[in-house]
Amino acid sequence: MNIQLYCPKPKNELNLNLLAECEQLDWIDRIGKPSDRPFLIIEEGHLGLADPSWPKILPVFVDFQSAASTHRRLHGGGAGQAVAKAVGLNKKRDISVWDGTAGLARDSFVLASLGAQVILFERNPVVYLLLKNGFDNLSLTGDSELMAIHQRLVLHSGSFLDHSQTDAAPPDVIYLDPMFPERQKSAKVKKDMALFHDIVGADEDADSLLAPALDLATFRVVVKRPKQAPPLAGRKPSTELIGKSNRFDIYTKRAIA
Incomplete structure (x- = not known):
């Protein structure tokens, strides 16, 4: 349609x-x-x-210059944020990350603001178009810090599984945040984000993403999940970082050096 x-x-x-x-x-x-x-x-x-x-x-x-985005960038906790620790930015500042399920790119923007080199993949054409507009607008800002962040972000249309579209070297880390089906409507879910979930739908093939991600990533795969959700593909992670409503499942291949 x-x-x-x-x-x-x-x-x-x-x-x-x-x-x-x-x-x-x-x-x-x-x-x-x-x-x-x-x-x-x-x-x-x-x-x-x-x-x-x-x-x-x-x-x-997708507005990386919004008040919410600016507040998180400036006052969100920096490298102490769970997502930054999960991908290993506390160990390697210029770490390379593939975001295999870009969504609205909020976490990727945070990672790039902290020094990571991030390639984003988005296969939903509507979401890709929203992202492209957000990146286009970011490229036009006169703010030198935002321009530097923009230089560390690269957007691709399609799945990270079809990585032949990029000539980049295999990433240090692959980050996955697959859309999880809503079990019920909740007042805690903002109406605008509920709309986004309705349009995008759940990533029904999410379990199939873990194995190829582990094949591709050099050091680890990080999967963001609702706190009570089962691990992806039923595979227990090496370690977890647990927050109030989400957790980060970390699948380690070898130590980040």
């Missing part, structure tokens, strides 16, 4: 190039008014995923 695209201000200079880019894709249908089903929306040069109740519910954007 094609996804619909709505642009409230099509003549806005910030929207023109993005609108033209989206209209070239044969799986996008432009509409003249908000839809009764989830749709893409262009606002001030940002591409978002909108709920039918827009603007009551804000769209999901």
Whole structure:
């Protein structure tokens, strides 16, 4: 099924190039008014995923310059964050990471901000388009620190299993955060993120990702899971880092040097 695209201000200079880019894709249908089903929306040069109740519910954007992203980058705990420890940034600052399930790239952005070289793979075309827009906007910022982070991020469309699309060397670490099926709707899940989950769906083949990731990674594979979820493919990790709602399962091949 094609996804619909709505642009409230099509003549806005910030929207023109993005609108033209989206209209070239044969799986996008432009509409003249908000839809009764989830749709893409262009606002001030940002591409978002909108709920039918827009603007009551804000769209999901990939915005690395948002207040939330900036706060996490500056005050989120730096290399002391669990995701940073899990991939080994406390042992090697310039570690190379493949994010095999990029999603909204929030963790990858944190890793790159701490010095990691990150290649992201996203196979859902809608999510890839949101990511590409986020990276395009990041490349236009005049902030030298953000530009340096952007240089450490590379985005690919498709699966990391088809790694022939990149000529990069095998990564030190592969990071997986497969979409986990929601067992029930919860007030704790923000409505915008619930929309994202509905569009993307669960990664039904998540268990099949672990073995090839272990073949490819030099040092370890890190899998982010809901705290109470079973380990990927039923395989017990070498160690775990457990947080309030999530945990990081670490599958070690050899020590990071």
